Amino acid sequence: MSWLKFRQMLEYTVFQSLLFIVKCLPVQASVDMAKGLAWMMVHLVPRKLSRYGVARENLKVAFGDRVSDAEADLIIYGMWLHLFRMVCEMAQLPRRFRLSGCSEILEFERRDDCVRTLCSGRPVLFLGGHFGNWEISVNTFGHFGFPMGVVARHLDNPYLHRWFQEFRESTGNSLILKHGAGSELSEIMQRGGMASLLCDQDAGRSGVFVDFFGRPASTFKSIALLALQYNALVVVGGAYRLPESAQKNCRWVRFSLATQDIIDPLNFQGANGINELTQQFTTSLETLIRKAPEQYFWVHRRWKTSPDVRRKRREAA
Numbered sequence: 460m461s462w463l464k465f466r467q468m469l470e471y472t473v474f475q476s477l478l479f480i481v482k483c484l485p486v487q488a489s490v491d492m493a494k495g496l497a498w499m500m501v502h503l504v505p506r507k508l509s510r511y512g513v514a515r516e517n518l519k520v521a522f523g524d525r526v527s528d529a530e531a532d533l534i535i536y537g538m539w540l541h542l543f544r545m546v547c548e549m550a551q552l553p554r555r556f557r558l559s560g561c562s563e564i565l566e567f568e569r570r571d572d573c574v575r576t577l578c579s580g581r582p583v584l585f586l587g588g589h590f591g592n593w594e595i596s597v598n599t600f601g602h603f604g605f606p607m608g609v610v611a612r613h614l615d616n617p618y619l620h621r622w623f624q625e626f627r628e629s630t631g632n633s634l635i636l637k638h639g640a641g642s643e644l645s646e647i648m649q650r651g652g653m654a655s656l657l658c659d660q661d662a663g664r665s666g667v668f669v670d671f672f673g674r675p676a677s678t679f680k681s682i683a684l685l686a687l688q689y690n691a692l693v694v695v696g697g698a699y700r701l702p703e704s705a706q707k708n709c710r711w712v713r714f715s716l717a718t719q720d721i722i723d724p725l726n727f728q729g730a731n732g733i734n735e736l737t738q739q740f741t742t743s744l745e746t747l748i749r750k751a752p753e754q755y756f757w758v759h760r761r762w763k764t765s766p767d768v769r770r771k772r773r774e775a776a
Contacts, residue, residue, distance in 0.1 A: 467616045467617065467618055467619075468618065470616055470618075470619065471616060471618035471619055471622075474619060474622075478550050481546070481547050481550040481551065482550050482551060482554065484547075486551075486710070486711055486712070489544075489547040489551070490544065490547075492543070492547070493540055493543035493544040493546075493547060494540060496539070496543045497536055497537075497539035497540035497543055498536070500539040501532070501535065501536045501539060509539075509758075510758040511535065513757075513758050513760060514535050514538065514757040514758045515531055515535070517757045517758075517759075517760075517761065517762070518531045518534060518535075518757055519531075520672060520673075520674050520762060521672035521673075521674075521752075522672075522752075533753075534752055534753050534757070535757065536753075537753025537754070538753055538754070538755065538756065538757050538758075540753075541700065541753060541754045542756070544700070544712075545592050545594075548592055548594075548595070548712060549592075549594055549626070551711070552594065552595070552598060553626075553629065555710075555711045556595075556598065556602075556711075557602075558602045558603070561599070561602070563709065563710065563711075563713075564709075564711060564712065564713060564714060565599065565698075565713070565714055565715075565716045566701065566713065566714070566715045566716070567715075567716050567718075568696075568715055568716065568717040568718055568719075569717070569718035569719075569721075570716075570718070572718055572721055573694060573696070573718040573721070576692050576694055576721055577605050577653070579692060580651060581651060581690060581691060581692050582647065582648040582649075582650075582651050582652060582653065582654075582689050582690070582691040582692070583607075583652075583653040583654075583691060583692050583693075583694060584648075584653075584654055584655075584656070584682065584685060584686055584691050584692070584693045584694070585597075585600075585607060585653065585654065585655040585656075585694050585696070586655075586656065586657075586658040586682065586693060586694065586695045586696075586740050586744070587655065587656075587657055587658070587695075587696065587697040587744075588657055588658060588659035588697065588744050588747075588748070588755070589657065589659060589755060589756035589759045590659075590697050590699065590744070590747060590748050590751075590754055590755045590756070591697040591698050591699035591700065591714070591751065591754050592698050592699070592700065592714065593657075593697060593698070594626075594627070595698040595714055595716070596655070596696070596697055596698045596716065597609050597627065597632055597655050598627075598629075598630050598632075599698070599716060600632075600653075600655075601629075601630025601631040601632045602630050604631075605653060606630070606631035606632050606633070606653075607632055607633075607652070607653035607654055607655050608632070608633050608634075608635045608643060608644065608647050608652065608653070608654040608655070609627050609632050609633070609634055609635060609654075609655050609656075610635045610636075610637055610640050610644070610654065610655065610656035610657070611623070611627070611634060611635070611636070611637060612636070612637040612638070613636050613637070613638065632655075635654070640656075641681065644656075644685060645685070645689075648685060648688075648689035648691055649689065656682070658678070658679075658682055658695075658740055658741065658744060659671070659676075659678075659741075659744060659759070659761055660679065660761075661676070661677050661760060661761060661762075661763040661764055662677040662678055662679040662680070662764070663677060663764050664677070664764060666678050666679055666680065666764065667679075667680045667683075667733060667734055667737050668766045669734065669737050669738040669741045670738065670741070670742070671741050671744075671745055671761060671762075672745055674762055675762075675765075675766045676741070676761055676762050677763075677764040677766075678737050678741060680733050680737060682737065682740070683724075683727075683732070683733040683734075683736040683737045684733065686722075686724040686736060687724045687727065687728075687732060687733070687736070690724060690725070691724065692721060692722070692723060692724075693720075693721070693722040693723075693724070693736070693740055694718060694720070694721055694722075695718075695719045695720040695721075695722070695740050695743040695744055695747065696716070696717050696718045696719050696720075696747070697716075697717060697719075697747055698714045698715065698716045698717070699714060699715055699717065699747075699750065699751045699754050700712060700713070700714055700751070700754060701713045701714060701715055717747060717750070719743045719744070719746060719747040720739070720740070720743035720746075722736065722739050722740055722743070724736060727739070
């Protein structure tokens with residue numbers, strides 16, 4: 460057995476052990492554990508390792524002086540608490556979430572608009588971001604009989620990858636590997652199907668720059684191209700955890716499954732349609748994040764690529 464395979468098996472064994480512990484914990488105990496881990500990330504883990512500087516800079520870009528240092532630290536703590544709670548929720552999801560009891564767990568924002576979109580006969584692109592519990596969103600649509608292709612990257616550990624694939628496909632969805640996803644997405648759009656992907660990833664020098672929290676962010680143009688080419692409706696939304704005041708008497712956790720925006724590519728047929736459509740869904744995601752900013756992954760380098768880099772590259776050519 461090679462060292463790599465041994466290490467991967469060890470990682471998977473540790474993962475399954477932790478998964479078993481979290482599954483056995485009462486709900487409140489898992490919340491308390493998440494709070495303890497979040498406190499450790501903020502107060503004990505060196506800030507370089509916890510990427511505190513990245514999160515603080517991103518919050519400064521997004522909110523400027525409207526957020527004080529103390530408020531920013533609370534958001535960062537809330538971010539880690541959210542991420543640890545999300546891991547626990549993923550472990551508990553198969554046992555806790557059933558279609559028959561979804562009304563106890565979910566509140567729907569613009570439910571009727573979303574259902575009309577799903578039943579329109581046109582292909583649909585569901586766009587979310589590193590916000591809320593994105594696994595709840597795709598799991599819910601699968602439960603309701605609206606399976607979709609879910610775009611995700613291939614994990615380096617094959618044992619972990621297989622677990623996450625089975626988890627995501629357990630309600631009828633199908634996993635689409637991010638690398639080379641274009642052909643599969645095109646096939647889904649051609650047959651009038653549905654697909655889900657994140658729209659807040661840095662696209663590097665080749666992306667289209669649109670405003671995100673008031674600062675240009677490189678965004679993949681392939682989303683707008685797909686929507687325009689296949690006349691696909693674009694739904695921007697996500698599932699975010701409701702505040703503690705809404706969690707009383709709940710046997711698990713309550714979320715808001717929000718449809719923030721429904722975008723019709725027929726309204727973006729001009730020469731600048733790709734940029735305008737990309738700006739529209741990016742602005743919609745920003746609006747959604749503002750509802751619960753502590754549930755956004757602020758250590759994600761959304762503004763990694765500067766528009767100046769592309770300009771200098773053109774000048775050099």
